[in-house]
Amino acid sequence: MTATSTWSGPDAREVVVTGIGQALPGVATPGDLLGPLPGEGGFDPATGLIGRELRHKDRASRLALRAAGFALHDAGLADTDGMFTGASGATAVVVSTNLGNADSVCEAVDTIATAGVTGLSPLGLPQTSSNVIAGWVAIRYRLRGPNLTVSNGVTSGLDAVGWARNLIVAGRAEAAVVVGVEPANYVVTKILGDQSTDAAVAVVLEPADAAASRGARPRATITGYARTRNLAEALASTGATEEGPVGLWLTDGSEAAGAGRLLAATRRVDLESQLGPLSGALGVLQCAAAAAHLDSGATGNVLATAGGPRHDATAALLLTPPPALRPSTQERGQQP
Amino acid sequence: MTWDITGMAAVANIGATPGEIFAALCAGQESRTPLKAFDPAKYRAAYAYEIDDRPEDGDLPLRATRWLTTVVRQAAHDAGLGEDLAQVPVLVGTTMREQRSLELWWRDGAQVALEDLHFGTALKAAFGACTTYTFANACSASLYALGMATDMIDLGLADTVIVAGTDAATEGGFGTLDRVQNDIPDALRPFDATHKGMLMGEGAAAVVVQRTGTGTGRVHARVRGVSMNCDAHHATAPDPDGITRAVRDAYARAGVRAGDIDLVMLHGSGTPLNDETESGVLRQVFEGAGAGPRMTAIKAMTGHTMGGSGLLSLVMAVIAMKSGTVPPVLGLANPIPEAAGLGLVQGRPAAGDLSLAQVDAFGFGGINAVAIVEAVR
Numbered sequence: 001m002t003a004t005s006t007w008s009g010p011d012a013r014e015v016v017v018t019g020i021g022q023a024l025p026g027v028a029t030p031g032d033l034l035g036p037l038p039g040e041g042g043f044d045p046a047t048g049l050i051g052r053e054l055r056h057k058d059r060a061s062r063l064a065l066r067a068a069g070f071a072l073h074d075a076g077l078a079d080t081d082g083m084f085t086g087a088s089g090a091t092a093v094v095v096s097t098n099l100g101n102a103d104s105v106c107e108a109v110d111t112i113a114t115a116g117v118t119g120l121s122p123l124g125l126p127q128t129s130s131n132v133i134a135g136w137v138a139i140r141y142r143l144r145g146p147n148l149t150v151s152n153g154v155t156s157g158l159d160a161v162g163w164a165r166n167l168i169v170a171g172r173a174e175a176a177v178v179v180g181v182e183p184a185n186y187v188v189t190k191i192l193g194d195q196s197t198d199a200a201v202a203v204v205l206e207p208a209d210a211a212a213s214r215g216a217r218p219r220a221t222i223t224g225y226a227r228t229r230n231l232a233e234a235l236a237s238t239g240a241t242e243e244g245p246v247g248l249w250l251t252d253g254s255e256a257a258g259a260g261r262l263l264a265a266t267r268r269v270d271l272e273s274q275l276g277p278l279s280g281a282l283g284v285l286q287c288a289a290a291a292a293h294l295d296s297g298a299t300g301n302v303l304a305t306a307g308g309p310r311h312d313a314t315a316a317l318l319l320t321p322p323p324a325l326r327p328s329t330q331e332r333g334q335q336p
Numbered sequence: 337m338t339w340d341i342t343g344m345a346a347v348a349n350i351g352a353t354p355g356e357i358f359a360a361l362c363a364g365q366e367s368r369t370p371l372k373a374f375d376p377a378k379y380r381a382a383y384a385y386e387i388d389d390r391p392e393d394g395d396l397p398l399r400a401t402r403w404l405t406t407v408v409r410q411a412a413h414d415a416g417l418g419e420d421l422a423q424v425p426v427l428v429g430t431t432m433r434e435q436r437s438l439e440l441w442w443r444d445g446a447q448v449a450l451e452d453l454h455f456g457t458a459l460k461a462a463f464g465a466c467t468t469y470t471f472a473n474a475c476s477a478s479l480y481a482l483g484m485a486t487d488m489i490d491l492g493l494a495d496t497v498i499v500a501g502t503d504a505a506t507e508g509g510f511g512t513l514d515r516v517q518n519d520i521p522d523a524l525r526p527f528d529a530t531h532k533g534m535l536m537g538e539g540a541a542a543v544v545v546q547r548t549g550t551g552t553g554r555v556h557a558r559v560r561g562v563s564m565n566c567d568a569h570h571a572t573a574p575d576p577d578g579i580t581r582a583v584r585d586a587y588a589r590a591g592v593r594a595g596d597i598d599l600v601m602l603h604g605s606g607t608p609l610n611d612e613t614e615s616g617v618l619r620q621v622f623e624g625a626g627a628g629p630r631m632t633a634i635k636a637m638t639g640h641t642m643g644g645s646g647l648l649s650l651v652m653a654v655i656a657m658k659s660g661t662v663p664p665v666l667g668l669a670n671p672i673p674e675a676a677g678l679g680l681v682q683g684r685p686a687a688g689d690l691s692l693a694q695v696d697a698f699g700f701g702g703i704n705a706v707a708i709v710e711a712v713r
Contacts, residue, residue, distance in 0.1 A: 108508030130472030135701025
């Protein structure tokens, strides 16, 4: 039995990142994630989370709708009215969040205690279910493919990217919008024991051949993913050890035991050290940062990891340069 | 491609094993109980379908997690896998995750960690499992998980996958449902003219899914195909178009036609809108398909067990096919007009030769999953 793999079989379809969108205060572009943050600019929740289409929605859903809209626009899959122009029935939504509806859950308990159920708002029904965000994203952009919410702890974001790729490679979707989101509010701050941050990021994944045929610009290839017991096993399972040098390692600050020689001299960036705890948003933000890095023509692959000995698993995602940015000798995954 | 189901387990209000639950469904005794989970004075709804394992004087955190580890252990044992699941992916579908524990932490300071909100933490502790996923996919979650398990096997990522679903009732969920249902149901009565709405149940189910030929023991049934999609229409109301697409896609994946289906395990949540929508879709799907399949809806006795409900229906379908028996829909006396002509089983169990079952599961967010399961003779 094998629990993980790199999908590197000869028939596996290559999946690339074709769009990135973020609703992240203090970070204007994905490339900003890799340097010292300006701390100014970026998304402003005070002005960015209002509007008719966001009314009566929980904060996480509003953030996610914005990030998804930016990503679809960036991928060239939205018209001037912000409507989706891709294949509605074959586009998946995959949302990663751990605390997206925690405020709704806890506030409902408080309301019932003080006012009984008649004090509750009927408009709060959708957010009693943890998948509320993915539902709103699908409704807003008419995305009728598989609709998945991954609430899987610190690895959620990387897991969501891995599952979005699975849905495409398995033929269930021709594209996927992957959103990582966590809201800032007093409930999340209490749960984290640390100041919560508004963070939403979305990436659009497509098969490389489909992206090429519609003239989209791939930023990175999703090459391997695994969720396993430790870092060494995760690196082996993603194929990181065979795919060439890693030029950037996006960590979550966990211990590096098991990284071995492969990553000994690699530049490391811990997004949470600058932005604060990102929980379910982290892995998708790592994917966006990796794509920005590879899109800039930097050399080497990018590895993103999350989890570790203090958690139930370690997840790793390997991203490699997209077809157009690869030396022809490295060309792979292209079928005759 | 088909996938073997080699292990099964389930727990619900009416039984602690699939056999017990099936026997109770066939016996058809009223199973709702007065609301105990929460302070009844604060709710209009007076009944639920709880698992009665709370202490007399309060509630315990992590009940959904405990049911999950129980059914995973039992399903693994049933398939002869043992208790070391380090190399076996475990895919868990859930509506609420451990939101009930979050509520108890928030209100009463119960000892719950952030890491307990998803189920991987407990699955690691109990079985050493690491390739674990918590999919918060509302009430189609466990069939979504089943579909993704078949994909993992297809893609060569695994030969054996455990699929499970679990949910405990939450105060916020129960309360908001109470708030929005105008006419409060005193029982969950799917497809009956007296249906008023949904009442929550609690429970968990698990199955072991294997690449054909991987297991060494008995094969309970075969998965022929699982569809999954989204209406992209309404946050909480079902959409006939999305459900129709899910049913047709499931048939296409399974390589079957409507006329081949012998049994439908209905989603049957007991809300007028769901029952009318599901009935309407199935009338169209089975129009001209001969006598049509037998149909039943287990939520009449289990309540709405949410994330695990689809998989619980699937486990019951497997036993129905093995035993040639379809349990009746408890309380179904006068089917709604939209269900006219559908083979809803009423009154007492129906006997029949059943080879192919369809299992429906629909959830908030307009997400639908339909599984096709085949008997093994």
